[in-house]
Each structure stands twice: as C-alpha cells, then as structure tokens.
Amino acid sequence: MMQLGEYNTLEILRDTDPGLFLGDEEGNEVLLPNRYVPEEFNIGDKIEVFVYLDNEERPVATTDKPYIAKGDFSLLRCNQVTKYGAFLDWGLVKELFCPFKEQAFKMKAGGWYLVHCYLDEETERLVASSKTNRFLDNKELTVSKFDEVDLIVSHPSEIGMNVIVNKKHLGLVFKDDIFKDISVGDRLKGIVKKVRQDNKLDILLSQIGYRNIEPNAEIILKELSDNSGFIPLHDKSDPDDIKHQLQMSKKSFKKAIGALYKERLITIESNGIRLVQN
Template sequence: MVEMGQLNRLKVIREVEFGVYLQGDRDGGILLPKSEVPAGARLGDHLQVFVYLDTNDMPIATTRRPRAQVGQFTNLKVVEVNDVGAFLDWGLPKDLFLPFNEQTRRLQPGEHVTVYLYLDNTGRIAATTKVEKHLAADVDYQQGQLVELLVWRRTDIGYLVIIDNQAQGLLHQQDIHRPVRPGQRLSGFIKQLREDGKITVMLEKPGYGRVDPLAQQILQYLEARNGFCVLGDKSAPDAIRETFGVSKKAYKMALGQLMKAGRIRQDEQGIHLNG
C-alpha cells in the first residue's frame, strides 16, 4: 500500500519515454519523471520515493526529500499568499498549501512559520499552524532523557518547543546559554515532568552546563566570535579586566566552571567553544 505524503519503497514496473512507473494502488502505477529516475534503474528495482499529488491532483513520485512528511512538524518559509491561503516552500516543485482556516493569523510572504503536515479530506497534503491539536497530551519520558527539539515560538519566559515530533515542552530563558531561534532543531534533555503534565527541557544534560553570569558572558563572547577567545587562565590581568571587567581570579574560576561542564577547552592559543 502506498502512503501519500510519506517515503515509500516501490518497485519499477514499466519504463516509458518520460520516466518510469512504480507499483502503486492505482492501475498503471505511479509516475516517477525521467529527470528523477536514478542512473542505472531497471525494471524490478525498488526505489525509495516520496509520493504526493501533482498540480492535476494525480499521484506522482519524486526522489527528492521534502523538509517534512505527513504527521511531522517543521518550520517553513511562506512564498505566496493568495485568495485561498498561503503556500510554503517545503523542498518540492509544488509548494505546500496552508489554508486560511488552518492559520492562527494572517501570514506574509517571506516569513517562516511552524506547521504540522496532514492529509485533508480529499487526500491532498496540507499544512496547519494550529499545531497544538496535533500534540500528544500523554507521553512517557524520564528526567534527563535525551530528546530532539524543534524550537516553536518565543514566550515571555523562554521558548515553546516540540519534543520528538510529538509533545510540547518549555525551554526556560534561564537555561539558554547560546543563541536560539524558532525553526531550529536541537538536541536537548528532559528537565522536569510536572504533575500537571507539562514538560520543561534544557539544552545541557541536567547537572552540567549551569553557569554563573560571568561564565554566561564568556560563552556569549565566544559565540559572537566564532567560538574563540585569546584570553586564557594565564593571560594578563589587565587584558582580562579590559575585556570582561573582572579580576583574573574571577575569570579563572569561570573558565574552570565552563571546562568542568564541558562547554569550553583551552590550549596555548586561548579558549575554544566546544560543539
């Protein structure tokens, strides 16, 4: 059975001048255009393809990989807005449709938006910004568990994130020690599982990476300068004070904290941001 809006592994059943047909649910198969056919593909071969509807609402296959499949969340750029809705760039020739009634606000071309991909009642692939209704309320996580995060949107106290393509979480501002923006995909850890079912996450493993204000200042300095600073724990006190406004002793303590947490490393040239 062919799954619309998903990657499928399908058998080549017929060759034509303009491509090949792959075994599918419809008579005659599903077309993979000639420009998409891998070199050396033959009858009987199995190809991994993404299946969607073309501009005539006919199933078509592509060897290209869209930025998301049906059932997934992602962040996409709005390329057009017209009388029926918005259209998003998802990496395929036919843009992804986002109906007006699936928008939480009116969108503008050029902006990026977090969406969930679904099949509408006609079988067409579409997107919605009403992602909350597609997030699971009952998930099974453990404190400290490694998870994948999609940064969703900013709030007054941090960022809402989507955890493992299934649940909502909160990344508190106090746990952010590097630049974060909506649309980013990051690795993180479960920080707390609250009794009300809400989840908080952090970017560093619990017990590591918590730093004082001076250490945060050093990290921000490194991030703004390609992860490098010439000032190490043997640098002149005056140079340290001029750059960071603190004593050499305080600076060395902050460096020690960051190295212990695995955030930086030091060599003869200076200090380097890890990762």
C-alpha cells in the same frame, strides 16, 4: 501500501515515454517522471521515492527530498498568498498549501513559519498548519525525567521558549536555562528536566545536559534515585568512600556533581548531596 506524504520503497515496473511506473505489493502504481529517473536502472529494481499529489491532484513520485513530510514539523517560507490561502516552499515542484483556517497568524509572502504537515481527511490532500500546538498532546507522555529528547523550537513565551518534544509533546525551556541564541524552527537535543503534575515538561538543552557534560552524572543520579534522593557523599568525602559506593574516583565524582549542581538537579549539603524533587 503506498502512502502519500511519505517515503516509499517501490519496484520499477516499466519504462514509458513520460517516465518509470513504480508499484507496491498491493498493485498500486505511480509515475516517476523522466526528470527524476536515475541514469542506470533495471526493471524489478527497488527505489525509494517520496509520493505526493501533482498539480492535477494525481499521485506522483519524486526522488527529491522535501523539507517536510507527513507528520513532521518544519520552518517553511511562504511563496505567495492567494484568495484560497498560503502556498509554502517545501522543496518540491508543487507548493504546500496552508488554508487560512490553519494559520495561527495571517501569513505573508516572504515570511517564514513553523508548520505541521498532515493529510486532510476531507480533501485527501497534504496541507500545512501553523497551529502546531493542536498536533501535540501531553495527556499521555512517552518521556520521563532525564530522558534525552529531540526538540524543535516552536515559539517564545514570557518565561522562555516553547519546544516540540519528539514530535509529540509540548515542552518549555526556561529563560534561565537558555545559554545561546535559539530561533523558531531550530532542531536541538534536550533533556527532560522535570515532569510537572499537569504533565507539563521542563526541558534542558543538550549542551547543558548531564550526559554530554559528564557520563558519571548518570551513575550518581541512579544512586540518588535508589536511595530516596540522598547519598552521604560530598566534595570533602574520603576518596575510598566514594570509590566503595560509586566505583569512581573522587576527581570524577566532583566533576559529575559540579555538572549536576549547575543544572539544578541536585543540592549539595554539609553531609551529602540531595536530588531536587519535582
């Protein structure tokens, strides 16, 4: 089924004066205007296009890649504000509309805003909303502690920076865990540092994530998890003891626990290392 606001792989049905007519398996058709028609094609070929509504509210296809698709979040520039709302540049001929009621703060021409794109059920039009939190839900999490996640920087708070996690959940990177300049709209990799009892997510940025610093850290974390959060190994332990329990050298072990300690995922005690509990 042809979907507005998404990429669709459609069949070239016929060549006409205004462009190519494309169709899906259910018999729906859409025009690909001449400006987007490839130099070489054959009737029956498949082509990937983005489908949205033109200025006359008719479905139209394009081979241009918009800055945002339905269900996604992106930082967009406001081109103009009218009595109806704001119009945003999303890389296509027709601008993306953001009604006043969907603006977290009143938009101004020339400003940049993080928005979510969705299909309005009442008007059946693609619209934008800068009230991004309402499209996120932490009631049923799809991530766990130590999972690697995709992040979009959302908005600052007094204690850190809010981030969108896997386009589904809201998370927070605390100030003490931010080691480089990040801005609203940045797309980053991260690690789930902690899942709180109220399902709030504490996030680490990937450049300090244990998987990117030291691959042996994951082995140690699993061993800690399997042994009630404690193992009797430390930087003074005998190399043979480390090799017997973890199948790694003492040098690799010290490097891994150093990375985990830096990320505050473990504590190093006189008789071993302990996992920091939620």
